[in-house]
Amino acid sequence: MHKDASYDRGKANLGEVVCGEEGATIDNPITGQLNPDWVEWLMGWPIGWTSMESITELDWRDWSVDPANEGEVPRVATGIKNRVGRLKAIGNGQVPQVAAMAWRILNK
DSSP states (O other): OOOSHHHHHHHHHHHHHHHOSTTOBTTBOOOSEEOHHHHHHHHTSOBTTTOSSOOSSOBOOOTTSOTTTTTSSOSEESOOTTHHHHHHHHHTSOOHHHHHHHHHHHTO
16 A cells, blocks of 8 residues: 555545546545436436436536536436436447437538
8 A cells, every 4th residue: 555645645536537627636535326316417418318207398408518417417317217227228329429410421
């Protein structure tokens, strides 16, 4: 186990990266499980796209601002209904922007 100061600083910096929140460290991590709503945004889909609830309005957001940084859609959360199934569906999906580019390339 390293005990020098540079290792401790590196550990704190790694914790901030791993937790994705300013001020979070490995010793004080953000807890919860991956939030499918945030992953939907990351994939370029409307937030709530894989929810089993009816969608009355599509919540499309661009990638210019991470909704987790704005406090709107957390990266991790607890108690999300159908979380595992939603994440599996997202994992089997395609980023719409990639599919659109492939379509353009294949139709040349």
